[in-house]
Amino acid sequence: MNSAQRIAETLDRHLTEKTEIVVFGAAAVLLDPVYAQHLENRRTQDVDIIIPAQREMQVDSDPNFWRAIENTNQELKNEGLYISHIFPEREVTLTPEWQRYAVQLETPNLAKLKMSRPRVLDLVISKMGRGDAQDIEDVKNLLRLEHKITGKIFSAADVREASERANVPAAYREIFPAARERIIAAVAAGEQSRRV
Amino acid sequence: MAVATGIPFSADALADSAALSRESLLSIAIARGCRHYAPLLPDDVAVIDHPALPHEMLGAALLRGPADAGTFQAIRCGAMVLSDLGNSVVRIRDAANYFGVAHRVAHIARLGLKFDTHPEFWATLLDLIVAHASEAEFLPGVSRFVSETRMSGFGRGPAREWLRTCHLQ
Numbered sequence: 001m002n003s004a005q006r007i008a009e010t011l012d013r014h015l016t017e018k019t020e021i022v023v024f025g026a027a028a029v030l031l032d033p034v035y036a037q038h039l040e041n042r043r044t045q046d047v048d049i050i051i052p053a054q055r056e057m058q059v060d061s062d063p064n065f066w067r068a069i070e071n072t073n074q075e076l077k078n079e080g081l082y083i084s085h086i087f088p089e090r091e092v093t094l095t096p097e098w099q100r101y102a103v104q105l106e107t108p109n110l111a112k113l114k115m116s117r118p119r120v121l122d123l124v125i126s127k128m129g130r131g132d133a134q135d136i137e138d139v140k141n142l143l144r145l146e147h148k149i150t151g152k153i154f155s156a157a158d159v160r161e162a163s164e165r166a167n168v169p170a171a172y173r174e175i176f177p178a179a180r181e182r183i184i185a186a187v188a189a190g191e192q193s194r195r196v
Numbered sequence: 197m198a199v200a201t202g203i204p205f206s207a208d209a210l211a212d213s214a215a216l217s218r219e220s221l222l223s224i225a226i227a228r229g230c231r232h233y234a235p236l237l238p239d240d241v242a243v244i245d246h247p248a249l250p251h252e253m254l255g256a257a258l259l260r261g262p263a264d265a266g267t268f269q270a271i272r273c274g275a276m277v278l279s280d281l282g283n284s285v286v287r288i289r290d291a292a293n294y295f296g297v298a299h300r301v302a303h304i305a306r307l308g309l310k311f312d313t314h315p316e317f318w319a320t321l322l323d324l325i326v327a328h329a330s331e332a333e334f335l336p337g338v339s340r341f342v343s344e345t346r347m348s349g350f351g352r353g354p355a356r357e358w359l360r361t362c363h364l365q
Contacts (some may be wrong), residue, residue, distance in 0.1 A: 004233075041238075041239070042235075043234070043235035044235055045231065045234060045235060046232075047234050055348075059347070060347055060349070060350055061350045062350075063349070063350065066348070066349035066350070069349075080231030080232070080234060084343050084344075084345050085343075085344065085345050086345045086346065086347045086348070087345070087346045088346060088347060091346050130337060132268065132335060132336060132337065133263070133264065133265045133268035133336075134265055134268050134269060134336075134340070134341070136265070137265035137268075166201060173358065178248070
């Protein structure tokens with residue numbers, strides 16, 4: 001069990017009813033069994049969550065959910081693991097159609113927690129809110145992994161086209177154009193090396 | 197809050213810290229509370245403190261390196277160490293100058309002044325730092341120095357906390 005799976009398993013135990021969450025960041029691939037088996041050396045200390053727009057008010061006012069999050073963090077405190085970054089959809093850079101293509105994660109051992117993740121294209125787009133050195137490295141690793149598992153090569157043109165229709169939160173609008181170009185340059189470099 | 201000034205480093209402490217690898221520095225930082233950065237350490241590297249290493253030296257030493265992803269992560273960890281409110285600002289300045297990372301310390305301090313709940317610490321440090329170089333395109337933004345959630349439960353709203361060790365408190 002990797003660290004992200006440990007966090008998910010703990011949250012599942014603390015939930016009192018069936019709950020759906022969308023995970024992103026490093027946890028998105030570590031919680032996807034198809035990808036996780038190729039990531040034995042990859043670790044994370046936290047699980048980041050997106051709350052879809054239509055569920056934001058319901059989740060925000062659900063005391064059972066927040067109690068489960070608190071109890072999870074308390075239980076895992078000594079291991080340095082936690083759930084802390086919980087973002088409403090409107091504060092994450094994503095394509096308008098991201099939910100339609102979200103990937104359900106198979107977690108047969110979890111009783112109440114149901115998880116999904118954005119497709120790889122949206123995970124790339126979500127990095128354009130910042131586009132710093134770590135984001136670029138994450139994108140390179142993600143696309144390398146995607147190619148290894150599915151054989152798919154993302155083209156810079158596809159990513160650019162998706163980025164042009166992305167919903168960009170107000171906080172990121174100023175830095176988005178430059179951040180987007182840095183991410184697209186990383187995608188282009190990976191595309192070129194994989195096509196050779 | 198009183199901002200510590202501190203006594204100068206010994207020549208031995210300077211030489212010791214300069215000789216440590218990034219992996220060793222990360223290991224020490226994790227032992228001193230930077231657990232968020234534990235994934236940066238290979239599984240076979242033990243987390244061991246080096247008590248003789250001054251905290252300010254540790255933080256500044258982590259800021260060294262070329263502008264790449266590895267250094268970027270080390271800078272985040274170093275910032276968490278330097279943010280310890282028990283650190284001496286004079287010793288941070290001296291360590292920053294010794295390692296040639298004053299401009300990186302100044303970048304962290306400017307963000308801390310704006311976003312941390314302890315701006316007095318950063319203001320005092322900024323008064324001491326002379327930095328001419330700039331790496332604005334490379335250095336981490338504020339979101340890399342804080343733990344932030346936009347939702348934390350009904351009535352509580354967003355929360356942002358500047359990451360710092362409590363090793364010296």
